[in-house]
Amino acid sequence: MTVHICHLLWSFRTGGLENGVVNLINQLNPAEFRHSIICLTDYDPAFFARITRADVQIFSLHKRAGQDLGSFKRCYQLLRQLKPDVCHSRNLAAMEYQLVALLARVPRRLHGEHGWDLTDLAGQNKKYVLLKQLYRPIIQHYICLSLEGQRYLQQTVGVPAKRLSVICNGVDTERFSPASRVQSNLPASLTAGDRVIFGTVGRLADVKNQQLLVDAYIALCQQSSDFLNNTALVIIGDGQKRPHLQQQLSVAGLAAQCWLPGDRSDIASILPGFSVFVLPSLAEGISNTILEAMACGLPVIASEVGGNPELVQPEHTGWLFPSGDKPQLMQLLQHCQQTAAELPQIGRNARTAAEQQFSLDSMVAAYRRQYLAGIRQQEG
CATH class of the missing domain: 3.40.50.2000 (Glycogen Phosphorylase B;)
Incomplete structure (x- = not known):
């Protein structure tokens, strides 16, 4: 069985979060996993070209500024069409579409906390915290990149430890290496x-x-x-x-x-x-x-x-x-x-x-275990 993962992001352009997704897609065994990417806004074709697999599809919802209810409908239609086994959202903006993933009957719903932006440097914005708490029952498992993120999700958002994994980013030490x-x-x-x-x-x-x-x-x-x-x-x-x-x-x-x-x-x-x-x-x-x-x-x-x-x-x-x-x-x-x-x-x-x-192999192995564990739970 090949596990179909749908990565849900704000956009797909140059950035650390997006680069991590590229590494993950390129390194996961294609015999075990296939991938789709849904961008709430848009993507950069040149950046998408960094993905070396030819079977990855990318979609844009072209979300307008503010509340765009049409983007939720378009996301629902896409998810019903793609029928992924896993929906993996990253950060606050994409988290809101986990409700759509639930309605679209995506079996496994993961959310990644990758840090905060200038408008909420400490992650303490009351509106955002409340939103995360409201979505907590919908999201089945959380992945954070740092111990700081782990403490935040447990102490501020109230995520139980058993529904939380810490997976640090990894780096390709063969591609990135010293030289003169x-x-x-x-x-x-x-x-x-x-x-x-x-x-x-x-x-x-x-x-x-x-x-x-x-x-x-x-x-x-x-x-x-x-x-x-x-x-x-x-x-x-x-x-x-x-x-x-x-x-x-x-x-x-x-x-x-x-x-x-x-x-x-x-x-x-x-x-x-x-x-x-x-x-x-x-x-x-x-x-x-x-x-x-x-x-x-x-x-x-x-x-x-x-x-x-x-x-x-x-x-x-x-x-x-x-x-x-x-x-x-x-x-x-x-x-x-x-x-x-x-x-x-x-x-x-x-x-x-x-x-x-901080090897890339360690990071990929950790995500592999998390994706497969969710599927095995569904099958069990």
Whole structure:
């Protein structure tokens, strides 16, 4: 029997959550599982092309802003047509469509908590908590990525422990691996010499807080000629913030040592050229980009939010700083520039941690057990 899983998402574009779905679909045994994806809004065909299986279908409900009752009807019709064995929704917006999955008689209904957004950084919005509590009887099992998410679902939403699994994201340590700067797809102008290259990858959105990194970098360059002459900054990703960040760096006279190329499909060939990976987010679940950076042998500077403390071991694989704390971030950036000779060893520690604790195989095996356990329960 092949288990048909329907992944229900807000959209399918570049992002950590979506990247995790790509990895899961590509790695699950096609003899055991087949997949469909339903996007509440729309999807990016180029991103969908990262799925290597030819039998995966993707659908868009084209949900309008606000309450769009028609999107619920379209979702119901799709689910009745597809007849999946499992409906796996992710995050709050998609959770509301689990009622549709119940009405469409989908046997197994799973929901994933992947963290919070700028409008609800701590997950304490009373309206959202009430909504999650109302949907609690409909959802048969919850999957969260971090221990923080587990505590939240148990203590705030009231999910019993027996209906909850923690499955940490995994990283493909063969695809993401250390390499020399010569092999990296970074511009030659940045890799020339011994510059310490600070880099980040992610949606250019307020919640990812790349603004803080740019502000800290500019301030350090203005304060220290040593830092100015011996560092570079790379920000991979696209979004509304990109033009503003580019202009800010240009006005500061730093455009020549900063690279903001937008979205890239060759991240695995760019990351190894970094010296240090920086993630200044205001909220995170378990960051795929941190895991990818660790697998590439990079030290990590990350804000102390969400699952980041579960990934980064201070002074061993990187450093943590209080979210939004510009002086502390500046201190860590300068520390890395001044102790550049120590960075490779911290990077090696990060690579070892990625291999031993956060392998893609472990993640895929955990999801496989959860999907099959649900089907076996139905058959029993």
